[in-house]
Amino acid sequence: MKFRAKTEEISNIEQLIRVCGSIGKMTQLCVLRISEQNMFFILNDKVVHGGVWCQMNPDNFFEEYRMEGLSEESNEIYLEVSPDEIVQALKTGTYAAKTLKVKLTKKSSPCLTFEIELPSQSGRIQTFIHDVPVNVLPKRLWSDYKEPLVPQFDISVAMPPLKSLKSVTERLKNLGSYMELSANHNGDMRMRVETEQATVSVNFKDLEIVHVDNGSSQSQPQNRMMGRFYGAKVDIKNLLMFLSGQLVNPSRIICNIMENRAIHCFLIQEDVSIQYCMPVINN
Known part of the structure; x- marks a missing residue:
């Protein structure tokens, strides 16, 4: 599985912070579902906190967006992640970032790696790297994180x-x-x-x-x-x-x-x- 995204727009970074911050208000841990067309933050805890379904169009956040899922038939990635940790990684480049790169990596364990380039006073580019730990969910659990069915409301x-x-x-x-x-x-x-x-x-x-x-x-x-x-x-x-x-x-x-x-x-x-x-x- 592979995932890589890139943006050079500070406004995109700021909006990502707002979205992840909103999810972080409701849960400490959620599932990030990555597909070719969309990204989703999902919480499936209907008894205590309720169910959360956040849908984002990657074209509105990244100029470059590439992913390869589990297989051609199951071309998606499901990652359990802390939205607050994503916010902390992104805040490095809130006001002055030149480039933000996000990719799925495997170091001692799977991570979402945030690579942020910041200009320095000397004119050189400083690169800050933040690794956010993730848990890659097996396919047998994917069905727990599908879009909720909307019943007939009164x-x-x-x-x-x-x-x-x-x-x-x-x-x-x-x-x-x-x-x-x-x-x-x-x-x-x-x-x-x-x-x-x-x-x-x-x-x-x-x-x-x-x-x-x-x-x-x-x-x-x-x-x-x-x-x-x-x-x-x-x-x-x-x-x-x-x-x-x-x-x-x-x-x-x-x-x-x-x-x-x-x-x-x-x-x-x-x-x-x-x-x-x-x-x-x-x-």
């Missing part, structure tokens, strides 16, 4: 801006550990925390309802059902982990809700998308 709504959501969630965290997140087909979304002393609810109005065509024959709700809220209870810490990522100005955040069964958030940006399936609290 409602899908475009959420308010990321900063507003994060601010509200941080304040609600001080009141309790769990939150009911719900929405209706009138474009209302509600974030509610209940304690023995009080119930606090924050409401957003006039949000866009997203109609997902997944082949279902389910009809649109009748007028008398438009005001019904569909929701589920989640751990506030899990929602805050998702909202605390470093992606700048996502174009949309879609929240898909299945009544008392699932909360599926979809953060969309021009060159990357992140799906997060939050564990639901049933009581």
Whole structure:
């Protein structure tokens, strides 16, 4: 298996730091899936932290990108890696890097090697090399890291801006550990925390309802059902982990809700998308 990528754009390095930093907020260890067309950061821990699926187009991050997978029939590479260690390696060249090269190497153990060239005051090029340890996953485990199937949700709504959501969630965290997140087909979304002393609810109005065509024959709700809220209870810490990522100005955040069964958030940006399936609290 071989993997090599190169960029000479500082903006690409900065965006890689933001993406890996966002994933690092949600997990200390994930799987990097490398294919010819895409790169993915994947977390499959639905019980504790939830499932994370981050998809990137390498053409938006690297001018050169080459890979050879396990075989012609299975032309992919799956690496278990720490996103925070990738961030630390990349930060060497955040502001002045001339070139970033990334490649899969095998030294005493498999590594992702980050080679960063920086100009010095004397005009010479300084090269910094960081080896990030990885665990190469065997093919028998690949099926655990396929894209999650999206079920038929009761409602899908475009959420308010990321900063507003994060601010509200941080304040609600001080009141309790769990939150009911719900929405209706009138474009209302509600974030509610209940304690023995009080119930606090924050409401957003006039949000866009997203109609997902997944082949279902389910009809649109009748007028008398438009005001019904569909929701589920989640751990506030899990929602805050998702909202605390470093992606700048996502174009949309879609929240898909299945009544008392699932909360599926979809953060969309021009060159990357992140799906997060939050564990639901049933009581």
